[in-house]
Amino acid sequence: MALPLTDRTRFLTGLQQCPMKRYLQFHAGPYGYGFQKRCTQIPLATGTYVHGALAEILKAVQASGKAPTKTALRLILSIQLARYKREIEAAAFSGVPPEGLQAVVDEQFSLVKGLVWAWVRVVLPTVIEEFEVIAVEEEYVLVMGCTCGLGTAESDSKRHGEFCTGVRQMLRPDFVLRSRAEGTLSVHDFKTTAYLNDQWIEEYRQSVQMAVGTVGVEQRLREPVETYYIHPLIKGQRKNDYDAETKEYSGPKRQNSVLCYLYYRMANPPLYGEDFQPKWKFTGEDGKGHTLGRAYQKVPVWEAVFPGKPTDQDNIEFWVNTLLPEYVLQEMFALIGPYQRNRAMIRQYMDSMPAEEGRWNTLLWELYDEEVKHGWGSDEFQTALNVAIPRSYDCYQYGNRCQFYDICIERKDQTWKDPIASGRYLPRRPHHQLELEEMLARGIPVPEAEEVEEVA
Numbered sequence: 114m115a116l117p118l119t120d121r122t123r124f125l126t127g128l129q130q131c132p133m134k135r136y137l138q139f140h141a142g143p144y145g146y147g148f149q150k151r152c153t154q155i156p157l158a159t160g161t162y163v164h165g166a167l168a169e170i171l172k173a174v175q176a177s178g179k180a181p182t183k184t185a186l187r188l189i190l191s192i193q194l195a196r197y198k199r200e201i202e203a204a205a206f207s208g209v210p211p212e213g214l215q216a217v218v219d220e221q222f223s224l225v226k227g228l229v230w231a232w233v234r235v236v237l238p239t240v241i242e243e244f245e246v247i248a249v250e251e252e253y254v255l256v257m258g259c260t261c262g263l264g265t266a267e268s269d270s271k272r273h274g275e276f277c278t279g280v281r282q283m284l285r286p287d288f289v290l291r292s293r294a295e296g297t298l299s300v301h302d303f304k305t306t307a308y309l310n311d312q313w314i315e316e317y318r319q320s321v322q323m324a325v326g327t328v329g330v331e332q333r334l335r336e337p338v339e340t341y342y343i344h345p346l347i348k349g350q351r352k353n354d355y356d357a358e359t360k361e362y363s364g365p366k367r368q369n370s371v372l373c374y375l376y377y378r379m380a381n382p383p384l385y386g387e388d389f390q391p392k393w394k395f396t397g398e399d400g401k402g403h404t405l406g407r408a409y410q411k412v413p414v415w416e417a418v419f420p421g422k423p424t425d426q427d428n429i430e431f432w433v434n435t436l437l438p439e440y441v442l443q444e445m446f447a448l449i450g451p452y453q454r455n456r457a458m459i460r461q462y463m464d465s466m467p468a469e470e471g472r473w474n475t476l477l478w479e480l481y482d483e484e485v486k487h488g489w490g491s492d493e494f495q496t497a498l499n500v501a502i503p504r505s506y507d508c509y510q511y512g513n514r515c516q517f518y519d520i521c522i523e524r525k526d527q528t529w530k531d532p533i534a535s536g537r538y539l540p541r542r543p544h545h546q547l548e549l550e551e552m553l554a555r556g557i558p559v560p561e562a563e564e565v566e567e568v569a
Contacts, residue, residue: 116279127473131504133517150517166229174240178241180233194226197222201218227373227433234434234442250288297339300327302343304344317452327340328454328463348368375411376390520532
């Protein structure tokens with residue numbers, strides 16, 4: 114029997130957020146892989162598709178040692194944005210007018226393309242100069258709690274003994290780099306964020322995800338990996354725009370980013386020509402704060418008419434690579450690290466993970482037997498579920514309600530009795546390749562992915 118698969122997300126979801134959320138997200142449903150909610154709001158593209166594009170860029174660097182051409186970059190972006198468009202078309206929106214949908218899509222396209230072009234312009238040259246790309250989004254497996262003697266280094270679960278109580282932790286760091294100056298390996302992750310502050314930076318000193326990731330990479334590559342880095346991608350907040358008439362922030366909700374909106378002044382010859390500026394407020398040569406003035410209007414970058422723009426470039430590429438000053442782009446990125454991995458935390462995690470996963474494995478088999486006997490919607494099974502897996506009742510995080518609220522707490526209709534048949538939920542698509550392969554090996558149809566975490 115194969116050692117159970119797990120990952121950091123489900124482990125910490127059960128401990129930090131809610132045990133019932135873990136159960137519904139990772140273990141419930143007809144195949145035992147959990148549910149995911151079908152999108153009913155406009156999904157934002159930033160995290161998923163910026164990460165996807167940057168991964169492809171880094172793979173190209175790994176293969177050739179140099180940055181991809183502009184033609185190759187345009188192709189990478191077109192593939193990622195086509196995926197986003199398909200996700201939008203597949204989503205079951207409720208009450209979203211077509212013009213509202215298109216406005217968000219245009220804005221998100223602009224943000225994704227802008228972040229990628231900006232990163233390539235101001236960050237990638239340093240990455241290539243100082244590091245060698247060793248791996249990009251490679252899957253690693255770390256065995257913990259082995260009791261048959263093979264230990265953590267043997268990730269092939271078939272070689273572990275029949276009664277081994279170990280578990281397989283799936284890991285997938287964004288990328289692994291080798292320092293050209295020192296020859297050492299380090300683990301790196303992109304983190305999309307609205308803003309960066311000291312608390313955010315400090316929190317990553319205690320990142321169990323990154324610390325344990327170094328152990329998985331170390332065991333696979335058989336080299337020491339003592340450090341990790343975080344690469345923040347600062348996209349700005351999405352909030353209501355300022356209304357000059359009401360003097361309140363009550364206007365349309367927009368992405369607060371120079372990659373999406375600029376300030377345009379029409380020409381007034383012979384006094385002055387037309388002008389494009391990234392920010393309303395700026396610091397002048399006198400060192401004091403200034404504003405642009407009433408002659409400037411806020412305009413979407415994708416709608417601007419740029420004189421002299423080459424025909425092979427779209428507005429976003431031209432704006433980022435030609436008109437925006439480099440210092441403005443640098444405000445969107447940082448390289449935080451090296452963080453030294455916390456050995457005590459790694460030891461604690463690796464001691465506790467197998468016991469916690471063993472407890473879950475026992476509960477899940479007991480619940481499976483109850484469900485086979487009585488059925489998901491029966492009083493008997495629901496009572497057994499309530500007894501076995503408590504709820505934290507912490508149903509809101511960052512102002513967003515848990516995606517499982519209507520089949521867990523509220524239950525105003527019959528959706529909870531068959532979430533899949535209701536059309537409001539889908540079987541979860543695993544994030545890790547190893548779990549996807551396990552599904553296929555068991556003859557389970559792999560569902561399409563839908564992003565639900567970040568919505569307009």
